[in-house]
Amino acid sequence: MRNLNTQMDLIRQSATVAMADRILALKASGHKIIGLQVGDPDFGTHPAIAEAAFKAMQEGHTHYGPSTGTLELRKAIAAKLQRDEGVSYDPASEILVTHGGIHAYYTAMQAILNPGDDVLVPDPSWATHSNMAVMLRGNVIRIPAPADAERGFVPHFDSWLKALTPHTKVIVLNYPSNPTGAFPSREYLQKLQDFAKEHNLWIVSDEVYGSLYYEGKPTCAADFEGAKERTILVNSLSKSYAMTGWRVGFLAAPARVIQNALKAGQNSITCVAPFIQKAATFALTDPKIQEVTAEMRAAYSRRRNLVIRLAHELESEKVKVIPPQGAFYFFLDLRALNKSSVEMCEKILEEEGVGLVPGSAFGEQGEGFIRMTIAASEEDVEAGFRKIVKWAEGQ
Numbered sequence: 398m399r400n401l402n403t404q405m406d407l408i409r410q411s412a413t414v415a416m417a418d419r420i421l422a423l424k425a426s427g428h429k430i431i432g433l434q435v436g437d438p439d440f441g442t443h444p445a446i447a448e449a450a451f452k453a454m455q456e457g458h459t460h461y462g463p464s465t466g467t468l469e470l471r472k473a474i475a476a477k478l479q480r481d482e483g484v485s486y487d488p489a490s491e492i493l494v495t496h497g498g499i500h501a502y503y504t505a506m507q508a509i510l511n512p513g514d515d516v517l518v519p520d521p522s523w524a525t526h527s528n529m530a531v532m533l534r535g536n537v538i539r540i541p542a543p544a545d546a547e548r549g550f551v552p553h554f555d556s557w558l559k560a561l562t563p564h565t566k567v568i569v570l571n572y573p574s575n576p577t578g579a580f581p582s583r584e585y586l587q588k589l590q591d592f593a594k595e596h597n598l599w600i601v602s603d604e605v606y607g608s609l610y611y612e613g614k615p616t617c618a619a620d621f622e623g624a625k626e627r628t629i630l631v632n633s634l635s636k637s638y639a640m641t642g643w644r645v646g647f648l649a650a651p652a653r654v655i656q657n658a659l660k661a662g663q664n665s666i667t668c669v670a671p672f673i674q675k676a677a678t679f680a681l682t683d684p685k686i687q688e689v690t691a692e693m694r695a696a697y698s699r700r701r702n703l704v705i706r707l708a709h710e711l712e713s714e715k716v717k718v719i720p721p722q723g724a725f726y727f728f729l730d731l732r733a734l735n736k737s738s739v740e741m742c743e744k745i746l747e748e749e750g751v752g753l754v755p756g757s758a759f760g761e762q763g764e765g766f767i768r769m770t771i772a773a774s775e776e777d778v779e780a781g782f783r784k785i786v787k788w789a790e791g792q
């Protein structure tokens with residue numbers, strides 16, 4: 398029999414998906430599970446967005462559309478970037494509409510990466526950041542971003558310098574981070590931009606959680622003088638507008654990157670469904686929808702405060718809580734128990750009925766941690782967190 402693509406042997410099955418499968422099986426056999434494992438808002442997409450899609454379907458936006466995305470949507474994206482991040486992009490040449498943030502990242506990496514290029518990815522980070530680079534035959538170098546009271550899961554700056562080789566091509570950032578919720582200061586990003594400039598590196602910045610922040614606002618990676626020419630922004634409507642299933646996102650980058658990324662988009666998806674692009678345009682531009690997204694952010698903030706309050710009340714030595722600055726996850730530190738993350742998640746699921754994701758799924762630095770989402774009801778977040786602490790204290 399002919400060989401398969403051996404590069405795929407280097408990719409581990411997604412721990413989040415594996416966990417979701419186990420939870421589904423447990424639920425099917427009648428178990429009550431508190432699901433704090435998913436990275437999907439518990440809010441529904443606002444009905445007016447669905448109506449905009451339905452109307453567009455009825456009006457006949459059901460054929461192929463431009464692979465770049467419609468100009469109407471690219472204009473709405475450019476306006477959003479200007480409004481929320483203070484960065485200007487030309488809708489005609491510097492924006493590409495993609496099939497969610499994951500596809501934006503795919504097209505970005507296709508646009509810039511050659512086999513054997515070094516890709517610097519913080520550890521811990523969302524697995525796709527390194528998996529995609531591996532699939533494209535890049536050489537992934539993990540930059541430790543350990544838990545640190547001062548920096549809170551942002552790499553020590555020297556770690557970037559140490560990793561540099563003549564093959565280094567790209568720095569991958571994701572702030573606020575999945576799984577830690579951390580983001581660095583503006584000064585730190587300025588230093589990183591200077592470093593990228595000096596060594597002629599790309600910065601690919603995944604900002605899908607960019608509008609979900611609680612303490613200060615994260616700085617957009619392109620919001621520095623001269624940064625646009627070496628920065629590629631990955632974003633989507635998934636998390637901020639509760640539109641994960643709609644699969645719509647975008648890339649903002651220099652025109653020559655967009656031209657390459659367009660080839661990757663054209664030859665992988667042709668285009669994002671035009672009626673979905675209509676709905677996305679509506680979501681980005683309708684004032685009422687912006688209010689609704691602000692309300693969702695306020696709800697995440699309440700849940701975040703709830704966990705911080707519970708942590709103070711329960712005073713667990715076993716479960717340490719590092720408050721996230723953004724996104725909708727807590728990366729709970731259970732290293733005091735000296736057990737593997739996978740074992741802990743399995744036990745908590747079996748013994749307490751709480752679904753979580755092992756920290757090791759995000760890299761070596763995540764070992765001993767578990768990721769708990771707050772994209773769930775306040776009742777579930779409270780009950781789930783109490784159960785985690787109860788389980789840990791019983792060890």
Ligand SMILES: Cc1ncc(COP(=O)(O)O)c(C=O)c1O
Nearest residue numbers: 436497498499523575605633635
């Ligand atoms: C850091 C990060 N980037 C990108 C994505 C994917 O976003 P999308 O659903 O828009 O493809 C996720 C999803 O969990 C994520 O956590």
